[in-house]
Each structure stands twice: as structure tokens, then as C-alpha cells.
Amino acid sequence: MLxxxxxxxxxxxxxSATGSSELDALNPGHVAPYLHAIVLSGGSAFGLxxxxxxxxxLETKGIGFDTGAARVPxxxxxxxxxxxxxxxxIRPGREMGLQAARNAxxxxxxxxxxxxxxxxxxxxxxxxxxxxxxxxxSCSLTLGNGVLVAALVxxxxxxxxxxxATGKIIAGARTTPEGREFADSTAVMRHGxxxxxxxxxxxxxxxxxxxxxxxxVETGKVAALAGIGVTRTISPVNTMSDGDITFALSTGQLxxxxxxxxxxxxxxxxxxxxxxxxxxxTAAGIPGLHS
Numbered sequence: 001m002l003x004x005x006x007x008x009x010x011x012x013x014x015x016s017a018t019g020s021s022e023l024d025a026l027n028p029g030h031v032a033p034y035l036h037a038i039v040l041s042g043g044s045a046f047g048l049x050x051x052x053x054x055x056x057x058l059e060t061k062g063i064g065f066d067t068g069a070a071r072v073p074x075x076x077x078x079x080x081x082x083x084x085x086x087x088x089x090i091r092p093g094r095e096m097g098l099q100a101a102r103n104a105x106x107x108x109x110x111x112x113x114x115x116x117x118x119x120x121x122x123x124x125x126x127x128x129x130x131x132x133x134x135x136x137x138s139c140s141l142t143l144g145n146g147v148l149v150a151a152l153v154x155x156x157x158x159x160x161x162x163x164x165a166t167g168k169i170i171a172g173a174r175t176t177p178e179g180r181e182f183a184d185s186t187a188v189m190r191h192g193x194x195x196x197x198x199x200x201x202x203x204x205x206x207x208x209x210x211x212x213x214x215x216x217v218e219t220g221k222v223a224a225l226a227g228i229g230v231t232r233t234i235s236p237v238n239t240m241s242d243g244d245i246t247f248a249l250s251t252g253q254l255x256x257x258x259x260x261x262x263x264x265x266x267x268x269x270x271x272x273x274x275x276x277x278x279x280x281x282t283a284a285g286i287p288g289l290h291s
Contacts (some may be wrong), residue, residue, distance in 0.1 A: 001038045001102045001152070001207060001249075002058075003111070008250040009035040009076065010220030014225055014242030015203060016238075019045050026247070028216040032065045037101070038247055039077035040116040040205045047116075051077035053097025061223070078245045080156040080203035082119025084128055090117075106123070106169055109138040109152060112279030112290060116205065118164050120156035121286055122234075122277060123172030124202060125185040132171045133288030134161075136233055139268045143218030147256045149210045151268035155276040156196040158202035159183045159236045163274060171277040171289055186235045188216025197210050203243035208265045211252030218258045223248035225262025229269030 003009075012025040025032050037054050041047035056072045058064060066073030083091075100115075110116075117136035122130045134157065140150035155161065160172025160182065169182040208226045223246045230244065231237055238244050248265070278289035 002253050003036050003249060006034055008214060008216055008219050010216060010223045010248045011076070011260045012223035012246045013222065014227055014246070015242040016240045017202065018243040019048065020245060021051060021078040022074065023200040025074045025076055026216070026220070028220070035076060036047070036063050037073065037075045038207055039075060040207070041077065041092045041095060042082040042116050042119050043081050043198055044079055044081045044083055046091040047079040048077055050080060050092040050097030050100070051075045053094040054101045057098050057101035058092070059264050061269070067070050068193035068236050076247065078205050080116060080154060080205060081121065081201035082241065084155065084201060085119035085121065087284070094235040109136070111136050111138060111275055113281050113283055113288070115156045117276065120154055122155055122157045123174070123185060124143055124158050125173045125188055126183065128185070128286065129177045130174045131151055131172070131286055132277070133172050133283055135276045135280035137274065137279060139270040139271035139275060141264045141268045143256060143260055143264055145254070146255050146276065147210065147212045147261070149208065149264040149268050151206060151229070151265065151272040153204065153206040153209050153269060153272040153276055155273055156203045157234045157237065158185070158239055159234045159239050161233055161273060161277045162233055164232045164270060171275070188237055202241050204234060204237070206230065206246040207249065208246065208263050208269065209251060210256070210262050211248040211254055212250060212256035213253045214250040214258065214261070219248045219250045220260050221258050222265055226269045229266035230273065232266070233273040
């Protein structure tokens with residue numbers, strides 16, 4: 001995500017198995033007032049190298065924090081663990097990040113098995129053999145006064161994905177490797193019957209963007225409020241095995257309250273989570289809803 005000039009960023013970290021870089025730049029006390037891009041990547045910690053390619057791209061465009069000697073692009077990034085899908089030796093690197101920056105556009109966001117969502121999976125409490133495919137999803141809402149709130153999410157969760165409208169699981173851990181009956185990961189965890197519990201490799205990464213003008217403190221609060229959308233749609237969530245991070249971006253000048261933007265952000269993010277799994281295709285023998 002390449003940011004327009006004077007974009008203010010915030011972040012909310014809920015997971016305990018995170019992989020990230022430059023999150024401190026989003027702290028209200030940090031010297032850099034703006035950020036210039038956000039990178040979400042697969043490949044575990046190796047995937048953090050993709051941000052280097054984006055940073056190099058922005059430098060060639062003269063974009064970055066002016067240090068006096070050079071302009072240094074501020075590019076926070078976060079990764080998810082997907083090395084168990086396909087070849088663990090193939091990871092996003094500097095060149096892939098550079099190409100992604102070159103390809104960036106304002107066209108509709110591709111969803112499902114693409115980008116950081118390529119190796120994303122959900123429902124891994126019994127391990128990969130009974131998991132389902134996750135991916136990328138997006139959604140945007142309007143507050144009715146010209147203020148837009150958009151969400152992008154990569155769903156690679158330990159838990160199941162639940163449709164809040166019905167309360168039913170739509171993607172998650174299955175009772176058998178061959179079946180499509182859901183085990184209910186929350187119930188399994190509560191009753192201590194998760195014999196093949198996956199202790200790593202789970203993360204939901206999200207970005208909220210709004211054209212409302214917010215301060216750094218307010219943008220961080222929007223990121224926290226947006227996370228409510230994740231708790232509505234994923235269970236269990238924010239566990240010791242998840243690296244969940246939500247970013248928020250303020251890119252415009254329109255007036256809006258933090259609470260209004262936060263409520264819309266939570267709803268947009270909830271819908272984006274549902275879209276992510278509904279657009280996910282079967283891959284590496286792991287079934288997706290969009291087969």
C-alpha cells in the first residue's frame with residue numbers, strides 16, 4: 001500500500017506471535033510525522049525483506065522523511081507464516097517488493113489466493129491436514145458525508161471464520177481431513193481436545209484507510225476499534241499462536257469523529273474477513289470455499 005502525501009498512521013498489536021518492522025514509527029512520540037507505505041507479506045520473518053524493495057522504489061521517487069542528507073521512506077511492515085504451504089524456500093524478497101510497488105494501482109483489490117494471501121490458511125487447531133484456505137479480502141464503507149473507510153485483511157488465523165449474521169462457521173477446522181463438517185475450534189480448545197494443536201504459523205493482518213483527518217493518537221485508536229471486526233468473525237482470535245496486527249491510515253482532510261470512523265472500520269474489516277475466505281481457492285490440497 002503506497003500512501004498519498006501526509007498520511008498519518010497508527011497500529012494496534014493484539015497477537016503474541018508477531019513478525020514486523022518499523023512499527024515504532026507509528027508511535028505518537030516518534031519523530032517521523034507521516035508514513036509512506038505499508039507492506040504485508042508471507043514468508044515469515046524472511047518476508048520482511050519485501051519492505052526493502054518498496055523502500056528502494058520510494059527513494060527513486062524522492063519520497064521519504066527528510067533527514068537533511070537523504071529522504072528515508074517510512075515503511076512499516078508485517079508478515080505471516082506460510083512456509084508450510086508449497087516450498088519453504090520460496091519467499092517474498094527485495095525484488096518482489098520492488099515489483100509490487102511498481103505494480104501498485106488504484107484498481108479494485110484482487111482477493112483470495114494472491115499476494116500475502118497466497119499461502120494463508122484458517123482453522124489449524126488440528127494441524128494443516130484439517131485446515132481450510134484463507135486469503136485476502138477487502139471492503140469499503142461510507143459515513144454518508146464523503147468520509148470513506150476501507151479495509152484490507154489477510155486471514156491466516158488459528159481459529160475459525162464465523163459469519164456474524166448467522167453465528168455459523170463458514171471456514172475453519174474440520175472434524176476429519178476428508179470432510180467438511182466443522183469441529184468448532186473454540187469448543188475444542190475449551191474442552192482440551194486439540195491433540196494436534198498448531199503452536200505457530202497463524203496471523204491476521206489488516207489495514208484500515210480513511211479520508212478523514214485524524215491525529216496519530218486518533219489513528220491508533222481507529223486501529224484498535226477496527227480490531228473488533230476481527231473478534232466478530234474469527235474465533236478463537238488474538239491467541240498466543242497468532243501474530244495479529246491492525247494498521248490504520250488517515251489520508252485526507254474531511255472531519256469525522258474517531259468513534260464514527262472506528263465503528264465503520266470494524267464493520268468493514270468484518271466483511272473483509274468474510275470476503276477473504278469466500279474468495280479463497282483450494283491450494284496444496286487445502287480446501288477453499290471458492291473451489
